[in-house]
Amino acid sequence: MGGIFSCIDSKPDVVPGDPDGASSGNPVPEEPVVKPESPVEEEKTAESTTENIFSTDSSSEDDVLRGVSNVVYRKDFVQNVYTFTSEQLGVGATGPIRVVINRNTGGRFAMKTINLMGYNAIQREQLLQEVLILGRLHHPNIVKLYEVFQTSNAMYLIQELLSGGELYTRLIHSPLGKFSEEYSKKIVRDILNAIYYLHETKNIAHRDLKLANIMFTDTSPDAEIKLIDFGLSKFVSGSEYMHSLVGTRYYIAPEVFMQDYQGMGYNKSCDMWSIGIITYFMLTGHNPLPATMASLPFDQLHIDEIPFPDNFWRNISPEAISFVKGLLTIDPVKRMTVVDAQNHPWMKVTTPVAPINLPSSIISSMQEFQNYNHLKKAALTAVAYHLNNNDLMRLSDFFEYFDKQDDGWISFEEVRGARGGIIGYVIASCANDSCLVDLLHICEPLCTFLPEVKTPEKKVPFRERCLWTVVALFVYLVCCQIPLYGIANAASSDPLYWLRAISASNRGTLMELGITPIVTSSMIMQLLTGLKLVVYDQSVKEERDLFESVQKLFGLLLTFITSFVYVVSGMYGPTSELGWMTCGLLIFQLSLSGVIVLLLDEMLQKGYGLGSGISLFIATNICESVMWRAFSPMTMDTGRGKEFEGAVISLFHLLITRKDKIRALRYAFYRSALPNLFNLLATVVVFLVVVYFQGFRVELAVKNPKYRGQQGVYPIRLFYTSNTPIIIISSLTSNLLILSQMLSRRWEGSFLVSLLGRWSHDEQQSRPIGGLIYYLMAPASLSAALADPIQLLVYLVFMLGGCAAVSRLWIEFSGTSSRDVARQLRDEGMTMKGYRDSALIDVLDRYIPTAALLGGLCIGALTVFADFIGAIGSGTGILLAVTTIFQYFEIFKREREELGFLGF
Structure with missing residues (x-):
């Protein structure tokens, strides 16, 4: 195609569009409309x-x-x-x-x-x-x-609702990337009928005919097509000429932009050129124009001719080639009109199917297949029928790999001689995600039995969403107070005391598991997706729903497994004392409560409530802990007499009952056995610092090149991944802690178990004193950190490095990387102001990876800072609570702007 265009100057211009599709030989992506300034x-x-x-x-x-x-x-x-x-x-x-x-x-x-x-x-x-x-x-x-x-x-x-999708989508997903002549002819005939109606009856030029502006009424093969998007259309009489540079790249007729015709203008014949490009695409699956169409300004392009390479057209009938050439004639005067196209021989005759001469060996194989029993024929037919395009390509590659004689057959000698090659081939193929087991579709039959919250048919009013959010929170808090039936030693030491706040769990109640199984299943599924072990298209609603269903299935499975491990490990007493019926009842209660939490989270995320149930429950649990430790009226004997547990109530009690007010005030601030005022003030300081950092962001100017008035900003926050890194790190630590506790209870003293963690147990709580878990947990106090600097160093490296690494990797797993954001902006027709469209990813790469890495590092640093100054609820918990509260604040602010005061 090198001689098609004569380039006046090689200097590129800022033109929307992605040139990659043009050079690939496949139909190019539908690009933004190119128009003059006004x-x-x-x-x-x-x-x-x-x-x-x-x-x-x-x-x-x-x-x-x-x-x-x-x-x-x-x-x-x-x-x-x-x-x-x-x-x-x-x-x-x-x-x-x-x-x-x-x-x-x-x-x-x-x-x-x-x-x-x-x-x-x-x-x-x-x-x-x-x-x-x-x-x-x-x-x-x-x-x-x-x-x-x-x-x-x-x-x-x-x-009119058109549910069949675009012609562009159906074309690129066709088995061969192109259509048959008969199917292409059917579509072209319908397009010509519509254009005849526009040109000859209504005096209208469409001026933006392209694959993406042709829709199907439904998904059936015989669905009718409909022309859409008349934003560039114009009333024009038969003798009238137009002069505006409008249209979509790769479809614009030469007379619209070539200097040879600028003095004359162009007429409705520009639509016929676009039909020729569309027909070329459908018959060959290839783009007739080179990549320079996307990189050069229009005033520097010149079309000499459209190529018809033999490798594209050898199996196409002469009538079809003549038809396309008649439409892609450079001179608009000589180009076919819509009436000429409708009367062309290709439109009048049925394309004959060339006879296929099958080898006698293939005929024998077909006869042999005919003699198989019905069960075997049904099985072979089902296997062949359910192979998708990727399977067919892999099967073709497999045969080509082993067919050394290139005769279309794989002999026993070829297989025996390539036994070592088979292993190599399988290993090499498994490096490609197309060879992996389709985990989602394997689990699909099981997902039909899962409980599900129905998606609302319309947007739920804001007031109703607030109500459902309160109801979900009320159900959660009630479950936090209902004790498990049948436990023997709920008052014993709590092995998971350190993780109760961030896992939204409560010891000895229905909320024993909290949100741990849900977070763990989500983390595993995202990890499998990032490693390409699970592949799905997020833009396809069916695949996205299937992914969420499989994630829910894994969540329920982990809930049951965790419940079983809790009971069998003796967390609620020896199983021999409980009995098998009580153990089964405990597992049932824990599993049922896990289902409740999962459904509450799903209800909020599907639009009935606000935000996420996971974040809401964590924030509520932490805020409840802070408020309880600040205002608890419970009294405890600390050796100095009875004291109130709440730091604020204790302050007034000490000032009233003790004569030395200065010492009483100092004790209220720094008492060690119970929460003190310094802990409360530290919590407030951490809260304010996190809110301050939440405001750090970079705003990138974006615009819509199709509509000059539409522009805005794309914000990139310092906390680009929000609280996700700390949730994942906490989930990882939580699962390791649970595993260490379970193993320690069963095989205490084992060398391998001690490497994972050694524990000290008292009446109130269990505390790690050695092993990996000890070094991954925050020091109990600043003095404890100074007493063991190695633990301090390992904890710092783990928290800072872990949060930074998780945050950086998460953008690749969750679809928020620079490439994903660029694709989303392109899908919405937006470009970066001041940059060409091809540079969009490079511009985003300057900010998004840095924001993710630095944001994760800051989250880890704030967590460590909160732990060291003694914030109530741990640094991790405070950070999760603050980020969640800030998210809800933004939701309320957005709804208030859209619907008025609180949307009521």
């Missing part, structure tokens, strides 16, 4: 518009919209007529596109939301023209506009 103004000066009926005056807009035939125009809230569902079809350049249901008829429609804030007069005129054009169209191959709702800030277009 396309509508340019057209006004260069062209005489057939219908110049638009005005910036809102009353004129109402008159125009009310005059649109076949469309109901309402100045009303769309919620009064339609029910919003949670099913979102995508996010366009102007806003989200979601499925809505008519309250009266129950019909399902697609609603396109257009935010009018920031729209200037030119953009409003362009929007009105799109609505006017769509409203006047009524054709089976053009999307139907039914209603238009308008408020002061937004416009809502109620359109």
Whole structure:
């Protein structure tokens, strides 16, 4: 393809688009629309518009919209007529596109939301023209506009629901990456019918025909196609010419941008060129234009001819080649019109299927297959039928690897001679994720039996979400107070005392396990995803739901296993004394409470409540601990008489009962046996420091090149991964601590068990005194840290390095890396202001990895700082509570801005 373009200058321009797809030989991604700085103004000066009926005056807009035939125009809230569902079809350049249901008829429609804030007069005129054009169209191959709702800030277009996806998506997911001639011809025939209607009946040029602007009505193979997106369309008579540079790269006709035609302009023939590009794509699966189409400005490009390489077209009929060449003629005067295309021989005849001469050996194999018994034939047919594209490719690679004679057969000698090669091949293939076991689909049958919270059909009002959040919290707190039935020694030392706050658990109650199984299962699934042991497409709702279901399945499995280990290890008394029925009852209670926690978390995350149940329960548990230690009315005998447990109540009690007020005040601040005021003040200091660091962020300016008025910022916070690193580190420590406790109880004194952890037990709690667990736990006090500097050093390295490493790795596992964010911005039609689209990942790489690494390091440092100054609830717990409270504060702030005061 080297001689297609003549490059005037090799200097690139800032042009939206990704050139990678162009050089790959596959259909290129659908790119943003390329337009001049003010396309509508340019057209006004260069062209005489057939219908110049638009005005910036809102009353004129109402008159125009009310005059649109076949469309109901309402100045009303769309919620009064339609029910919003949670099913979102995508996010366009102007806003989200979601499925809505008519309250009266129950019909399902697609609603396109257009935010009018920031729209200037030119953009409003362009929007009105799109609505006017769509409203006047009524054709089976053009999307139907039914209603238009308008408020002061937004416009809502109620359109026909097209559930079959884009032509682009169906093409790239086809088995061979291309379509058959007959199927391509069917699609082209429908496109031509729609274009004939536009050109010859309505005098409209679409000007943005592309694979992504052609949708299917449903997912069936025979589904009809519909043209969409008339944002660049224009009323134009047969003799009228247009001059604006509008369209999408790889689909724009040469006369639109080539200097040879700039004086003349272009007419509706530009749509025929786009149809030729689409047909080329469908028949060959390849892009006819080179990568320079994406990297050079249009005024430096010149098309000489479109290549038709033999390796792409050797199996295509001459009529089809003639048809495509007629559409991709450089001279628009000689190019086929829509009438010429409809009357072309390729459109008139059925493409014959070339006869296939099968070798006699294959015929014998087919006859042999016919003689198999029904069970064997059914099994072989099922295996062949369920092979997906990746399986077929692997199977083909396998045969090619061992077919040394290249005769299409693998003989016994070839297999025997390559026995060592088989092992090498399997090992090499397993390095590729395509050879891994599909864990998600293996577990899919089991997921059908899992309890599930139904996704709400529409967005739950803010007040109702607040109510459900309170209900979930109330259920959790009640379960924290209900004791387990059948335990023998709930008052004994607590082996998990140090992790109760951060695991949201409570000793001897239904909340014994807390959120530990859920966090552990989530951590394992994310790790498997990051290692490519579990592969799924987050953009596909079905695969995303399946991943969440498998994660829930693992959570329930871990809940049962943990419950079994707790009971069998003797945490509630020797199993011989409890009896098998009591042990079973305890396992049932713990497992049931784990299911309750899981469902409460799922209820909040699916939109019935606010935030995450895990974070909410942790924050509540820690805040409860802080408040209890500050205001507890319980009294304890510390050797100096009875004292109140609460630090604040103890202060007033000491000042009232003791004569020496100075010594009483000093004791209230620094007493060691019970919580003191210094611990309380340290907690407040940590809270303020974390809130201060929460405000650190970098804001990157982003814009939408299609609509000049749409721009904003993409914030990158210092705590980019929020409290995730500390949750994962805590979960890891928690599981190691549980394992060490269980092993120590059963094989105390064993050398290997002692390497993991040695424990000291008293009536109140168990404390690690050696082994790995001892060094991973925070020192009990600053004096204890100074007494054992090795423990201090190991703890610092583990906490700081662990949080930094986990935070850095988490962005790769969770889909928040620079590449993932760049893809999300591109999907929303956004680019970085001042940078070309191809540099988007490089710009994000300057900030996101650094923010993740530094943020994780700061989280670890704040945790250590809180531990050393004696904050109540441990540094980890305080950090989790503060970040969670800050998240809820942002949720309330956002809802208040959108819905008014607290949304009530």
